[in-house]
Amino acid sequence: MDSVSYQRFPRIKIHEANPDFMKFELRDTDSSIANALRHIMIVEVPTIAVDLVEIKVNSSVLNDEFISHRLGLIPLTSERAMSMRFSRDGDACDGDGQCEYCSVEFHLSV
Structure with a gap:
C-alpha cells in the first residue's frame, strides 16, 4: 500500500x-x-494593561466599574514593557504595584 x-x-x-x-x-x-x-x-508584542483605576468624578451614564473594565481591555505598547517586573514578584518593591519597576502611572483629564 x-x-x-x-x-x-x-x-x-x-x-x-x-x-x-x-x-x-x-x-x-x-x-x-x-x-x-x-x-x-x-x-510577542510587549504590552502593559490598566489594572488599577481611580475615578474622582464620573458624570457619564456609564458606571465606574464599566469604565475601568473597558480601560483594562486596551493593550498599551511601551518601550519599558520588557524591562518591567510583575508586582507579585516583590523583589524590588513591597508588592503593592506602586513602584517604578512594576507600574506606570497615567493621568486622564477630560
Whole structure:
C-alpha cells in the first residue's frame, strides 16, 4: 500500500520587513496554522494593561466599574514593557504595584 502524505507545507513570501513591521503572504496552509502564527505574533508584542483605576468624578451614564473594565481591555505598547517586573514578584518593591519597576502611572483629564 502506498503511503499518501496529507501534510501541506506552508509557503511564506515576505514583501517588506524591518525591525518593527513585516508584510508577508502565507499560502498553502490550513487556517489553524495561520491562526497559531497570528497568536504567536500577538503574544510577542510587549504590552502593559490598566489594572488599577481611580475615578474622582464620573458624570457619564456609564458606571465606574464599566469604565475601568473597558480601560483594562486596551493593550498599551511601551518601550519599558520588557524591562518591567510583575508586582507579585516583590523583589524590588513591597508588592503593592506602586513602584517604578512594576507600574506606570497615567493621568486622564477630560
